[in-house]
Amino acid sequence: MKISTLFYTIRQGFANIFRNKLFSLASIATISACLFLFGLFYSIMANFEHVVRTAEEGVSVTVFFHYEGKFPDGCETHTEGQVPDPERIEEIGQMIAARVEVSNVVFVSDDEAWDTFGRSYFGEDYREGFPDNPLEGEDSYQVYLSDVSMQSALVTWLESLPEVRKVRYSAVTANTLSGVNLLIAYMSVGIIIVLLAVSIFLISNTVAMGISVRKEEIGIMKYIGATDFFVRAPFVLEGMLIGLIGALIPLGVIYSLYNYALGYVTERFTALSAFLNFLPVRTIFNVLLPVSLGIGIGIGFLGSISTVRKHLNV
Amino acid sequence: MTKKELQRQKREEFIEENGIICLENVSKTYSKGAPALNNVSLSIRPGEFVFIVGDSGSGKSTLIKLLLRELTASGGSVYVMGQDLRKMSHRKVPQFRRNLGVVFQDFRLLKNINVYENVAFAQRIVETPVKEMRRNVPAILATVGLAGKYKSRPSELSGGEQQRVALARALVNKPSILLADEPTGNLDINNTWEIMQLLEEINAAGTTVLVVTHNMEIVNAMRRRVITLKKGVIVSDEEEGGYTDED
Numbered sequence: 001m002k003i004s005t006l007f008y009t010i011r012q013g014f015a016n017i018f019r020n021k022l023f024s025l026a027s028i029a030t031i032s033a034c035l036f037l038f039g040l041f042y043s044i045m046a047n048f049e050h051v052v053r054t055a056e057e058g059v060s061v062t063v064f065f066h067y068e069g070k071f072p073d074g075c076e077t078h079t080e081g082q083v084p085d086p087e088r089i090e091e092i093g094q095m096i097a098a099r100v101e102v103s104n105v106v107f108v109s110d111d112e113a114w115d116t117f118g119r120s121y122f123g124e125d126y127r128e129g130f131p132d133n134p135l136e137g138e139d140s141y142q143v144y145l146s147d148v149s150m151q152s153a154l155v156t157w158l159e160s161l162p163e164v165r166k167v168r169y170s171a172v173t174a175n176t177l178s179g180v181n182l183l184i185a186y187m188s189v190g191i192i193i194v195l196l197a198v199s200i201f202l203i204s205n206t207v208a209m210g211i212s213v214r215k216e217e218i219g220i221m222k223y224i225g226a227t228d229f230f231v232r233a234p235f236v237l238e239g240m241l242i243g244l245i246g247a248l249i250p251l252g253v254i255y256s257l258y259n260y261a262l263g264y265v266t267e268r269f270t271a272l273s274a275f276l277n278f279l280p281v282r283t284i285f286n287v288l289l290p291v292s293l294g295i296g297i298g299i300g301f302l303g304s305i306s307t308v309r310k311h312l313n314v
Numbered sequence: 315m316t317k318k319e320l321q322r323q324k325r326e327e328f329i330e331e332n333g334i335i336c337l338e339n340v341s342k343t344y345s346k347g348a349p350a351l352n353n354v355s356l357s358i359r360p361g362e363f364v365f366i367v368g369d370s371g372s373g374k375s376t377l378i379k380l381l382l383r384e385l386t387a388s389g390g391s392v393y394v395m396g397q398d399l400r401k402m403s404h405r406k407v408p409q410f411r412r413n414l415g416v417v418f419q420d421f422r423l424l425k426n427i428n429v430y431e432n433v434a435f436a437q438r439i440v441e442t443p444v445k446e447m448r449r450n451v452p453a454i455l456a457t458v459g460l461a462g463k464y465k466s467r468p469s470e471l472s473g474g475e476q477q478r479v480a481l482a483r484a485l486v487n488k489p490s491i492l493l494a495d496e497p498t499g500n501l502d503i504n505n506t507w508e509i510m511q512l513l514e515e516i517n518a519a520g521t522t523v524l525v526v527t528h529n530m531e532i533v534n535a536m537r538r539r540v541i542t543l544k545k546g547v548i549v550s551d552e553e554e555g556g557y558t559d560e561d
Contacts, residue, residue, distance in 0.1 A: 001441075002441050004438075004443070004444050005438065019426050216422070220422045220423075220424060221435075223382065223411065223422070224411065224439055224483070225410075225411035225436075225439050225440070225487075226408060226439045227439075230408075230439060
């Protein structure tokens with residue numbers, strides 16, 4: 001293709017948009033409306049998923065070991081199981097960390113446990129009433145999960161270890177979170193499929209309507225000896241430009257709206273924002289920008305190429 | 315000799331022997347009804363001026379569509395410029411049509427661009443260099459008498475002027491054949507004669523001209539070769555022929 005032909009095609013693509021103002025506006029409005037809904041839904045879902053994931057990261061399982069000796073208050077010692085030595089405890093820590101569902105393992109010694117507990121319940125002077133550590137022998141591992149749905153498998157495995165005395169966990173939290181996660185995944189997929197199907201249907205109809213008006217024009221081009229490519233290129237470019245504009249408008253609206261909503265919630269509901277950690281607009285747009293542009297331009301491309309093809313057999 | 319040169323030589327030999335347009339026992343049947351063309355054979359020599367006449371439904375439009383390769387024949391062979399159109403692939407059709415000028419009764423101009431752009435469009439398709447295009451388009455517009463109206467939109471022109479734009483567009487790439495399908499069907503008597511005069515000039519310059527028409531007055535006045543079709547069959551083919559109601 002000669003450079004002059006290329007420039008001509010590009011010029012025609014732009015000119016077509018202005019020539020068919022009404023059709024162009026209808027197409028841009030349709031794409032914008034669909035992608036706005038898509039962007040809005042994605043922003044809400046991404047934040048919801050982020051909140052759930054943050055909550056998941058806080059879910060932990062605590063593992064205690066058998067201990068030989070007397071507790072300071074004279075209670076019975078736990079000697080039924082196998083009492084591990086410090087090397088074995090470390091070895092178990094490594095085994096836990098190696099499991100796929102585990103994201104992090106933190107060793108908490110009995111002194112650290114008493115320090116944390118004492119300070120939070122009795123204040124800085126907590127040692128005054130308790131010269132000895134009442135939690136002696138309560139060395140533990142705090143195990144954080146990467147996937148809460150696998151908590152029960154981890155607990156079963158931990159309980160099977162002879163050195164483990166007790167495993168503390170919350171089944172309700174884990175089940176609720178993994179249920180919510182699954183629900184979000186299903187809803188996301190479902191709503192995105194419906195939105196995309198509706199978008200493709202509406203957009204291809206609008207593009208088809210616009211192009212069928214120009215059926216005669218395509219026919220004339222073909223009679224004069226234009227190749228399919230020559231006829232198609234300006235229409236396809238026009239479709240892609242409409243898709244691009246149709247994607248940029250909702251992206252701009254969502255960007256402003258998201259920033260405004262974030263500022264509003266942070267300002268008005270301080271308590272809410274303390275435990276609900278919203279995603280910054282940049283993170284949302286890392287995904288939304290390429291996906292929206294891709295969908296907009298892609299639909300413009302496919303819609304126009306398939307509709308022009310119908311009129312090419314002249 | 316390269317393959318292309320060999321093919322060109324073969325085509326030239328074929329044209330010399332069989333004509334620039336050659337139909338051999340051509341039939342065209344649509345899905346419903348009787349055949350639109352039935353066993354039609356004809357040959358048109360390069361540089362001829364031929365009228366194709368006949369009533370509605372006689373097969374004239376089908377014949378033009380076959381020559382444009384808009385349709386393919388159900389039977390027989392259609393050769394235009396030495397090329398077998400039944401064997402021509404869809405990909406090769408644009409190249410073929412570039413050597414064929416065509417004008418229609420309804421002008422078929424692109425409405426949203428001006429006269430200059432309508433004519434230049436045909437040159438853009440064949441990727442004529444811009445400099446050359448700037449010479450050719452005004453020259454052909456001057457030939458058809460529209461040099462002063464190059465900025466006008468088709469809607470601002472009379473029927474006769476629109477048909478002249480269509481003629482300029484058909485001729486700007488210097489085709490070997492000009493097909494005119496009822497070119498004066500929408501014109502008054504003055505414009506009709508002006509267009510026919512232009513067609514004669516084009517023919518005198520060496521282009522083969524094929525005119526499909528109903529207009530008895532111009533056919534009888536011009537005394538050119540007349541091929542008459544009736545119900546898909548050629549009923550007469552006369553040099554310096556005429557056309558009457560009985561035909």
